[in-house]
Amino acid sequence: MSDAEVLPYGMPYERQTRYDPPAALLELQDRPIRPIRYYPDGVEGWLVTGHAAGRKVLADPRFVTGERFTRSPTELPHVFVSITDQVPPGFFLFFDPPEHTRLRRKVTGVFTVKRMKELEPRVADIVDERIAALRAAGPGADLVREFALPVPSLVICEMLGVPYADRAAFQGNSANMLDLSLSVEDRNKAMAEIFGYLIDLVPAKRANPGDDMVSAFAADPDLHDVEAAGMALILLVAGHETTANMLALGTMTLLEHPAQLERLRAEPGLMPGAVEELLRYLTVAHNGVMRIAKEDAEIDGHRITAGQHVTVALHAANRDPGRYERPDALDLGRDAQGHMAFGHGVHQCVGQQLARVEMRIGFAKLLEAFPGLRLAVPSDQIPMRSDMAVYGVHTLPVEW
Amino acid sequence: MRIEADRQACTSSGMCALTAPDWFDQDEADGRVLVTEPEAPDGEPAVTAAAELCPAGVIALR
Numbered sequence A: 001m002s003d004a005e006v007l008p009y010g011m012p013y014e015r016q017t018r019y020d021p022p023a024a025l026l027e028l029q030d031r032p033i034r035p036i037r038y039y040p041d042g043v044e045g046w047l048v049t050g051h052a053a054g055r056k057v058l059a060d061p062r063f064v065t066g067e068r069f070t071r072s073p074t075e076l077p078h079v080f081v082s083i084t085d086q087v088p089p090g091f092f093l094f095f096d097p098p099e100h101t102r103l104r105r106k107v108t109g110v111f112t113v114k115r116m117k118e119l120e121p122r123v124a125d126i127v128d129e130r131i132a133a134l135r136a137a138g139p140g141a142d143l144v145r146e147f148a149l150p151v152p153s154l155v156i157c158e159m160l161g162v163p164y165a166d167r168a169a170f171q172g173n174s175a176n177m178l179d180l181s182l183s184v185e186d187r188n189k190a191m192a193e194i195f196g197y198l199i200d201l202v203p204a205k206r207a208n209p210g211d212d213m214v215s216a217f218a219a220d221p222d223l224h225d226v227e228a229a230g231m232a233l234i235l236l237v238a239g240h241e242t243t244a245n246m247l248a249l250g251t252m253t254l255l256e257h258p259a260q261l262e263r264l265r266a267e268p269g270l271m272p273g274a275v276e277e278l279l280r281y282l283t284v285a286h287n288g289v290m291r292i293a294k295e296d297a298e299i300d301g302h303r304i305t306a307g308q309h310v311t312v313a314l315h316a317a318n319r320d321p322g323r324y325e326r327p328d329a330l331d332l333g334r335d336a337q338g339h340m341a342f343g344h345g346v347h348q349c350v351g352q353q354l355a356r357v358e359m360r361i362g363f364a365k366l367l368e369a370f371p372g373l374r375l376a377v378p379s380d381q382i383p384m385r386s387d388m389a390v391y392g393v394h395t396l397p398v399e400w
Numbered sequence B: 001m002r003i004e005a006d007r008q009a010c011t012s013s014g015m016c017a018l019t020a021p022d023w024f025d026q027d028e029a030d031g032r033v034l035v036t037e038p039e040a041p042d043g044e045p046a047v048t049a050a051a052e053l054c055p056a057g058v059i060a061l062r
């Protein structure tokens, strides 16, 4: 890179269409990794848009999350930035090995492929209940409110042992935590409120334990109460907004791609692959994941210096033409394996096998229950979650 | 080919057990990989895919 080169400022985030990453971001795919200037002060960091380069960075222990993130690749503060002025103990996304390993392994036994298979009947019951609620709400009902948000929320609350009746205490706050249009202070306040609720829940569970994760954390001599609450916090927040948005935006995507939808209706066996393709195509974690270089590191011939921020644009990596043929086409029959919608490396999503079960059952039952499902308003009137940490739709009025 | 997995560095993603269940399972306690069948036909697609998908890069095929 010559000194004369003017570095692009930030990661483009303004979308031109509902489903595709910003055109200006995809234009940057000519170089899988490049220096960019970060907000707010213009300091140089890196942007990764390539699939292979993204995997390299995220698998490399020199790129860490345990440092303080002070900058953002967009004008809106990155979701990593707001939280890190006070990293809650136990919030293991912001710890590096070996501490990360210690904490993460306390929950991974619950999320294995086998355990999630065993959970399928319970997920199916919850999905059936929410389909009944959607039907009862009548044509014009909001699919986000009646179905997409409650399904993963009920599942994770039950797993954690958080009474769903207390959802008022965390659902709004959880949404605010991930609303990038709010100030960092407001987002931190929202986090502190859910955290406070969970800190009180831990001793309550110890006194009156159930067969659930918070009870297990409370009984673990290796975890203090605040750490136990921090573990519950990340699972609660990460466990419902993400899947909720995949369910709602995924439904809208299917309705707007009728040929693909017909194919899926005709061949239900396509569902597991279709879910992977929707994950790839939509990549709702559309702010990318950030890392900080702990020491100088070379990636594909670029020298990244200690302390620099690196953003892996997962949504761009998932549209890398070097990895996927016709990456901008939704093709439910393609082999989308290896997509980065759940990240890569040691932090790869803990809840991914749960999310897969929720989406496979959720989409299958929704399509079966409503053969005539359609949007109740023109699609350009659907409010998109452009400035949220998790992309999707705010509401999705449907009829059948 | 022979399958080896470094359990120390496994991050319990479950990708191997999802992709090639005839060869991989996960520990009930912490979700770490268990190689249940260490031999696979050379180039077996499911096993090759599991090794490639592993987010921690801990599955070796020899």
Ligand code: HEM
Residues within 6 Å of the ligand: A092, A093, A094, A104, A156, A234, A235, A238, A239, A240, A242, A243, A246, A284, A285, A289, A290, A340, A341, A342, A343, A344, A346, A347, A348, A349, A350, A351, A352, A354, A355
């Ligand atoms: C479709 C739904 C989901 C998507 C797209 C998604 C996406 C992601 C991504 C991209 C990461 C990596 C972050 C990074 O490397 O910086 C991640 C991590 C994480 N996810 Fe998910 N997620 C989903 C569902 C879930 C569910 C259902 C849960 C919990 C029940 C969950 C819990 C977590 C946790 C705890 C982490 C942090 C893991 C660590 O640091 O080791 N996620 N997720």
Ligand code: SF4
Residues within 6 Å of the ligand: B005, B009, B010, B011, B012, B013, B014, B015, B016, B017, B026, B031, B032, B033, B050, B053, B054, B055, B056, B057, B058, B059
């Ligand atoms: S895919 Fe890799 S990290 Fe995931 S469980 Fe298997 S060996 Fe462990």
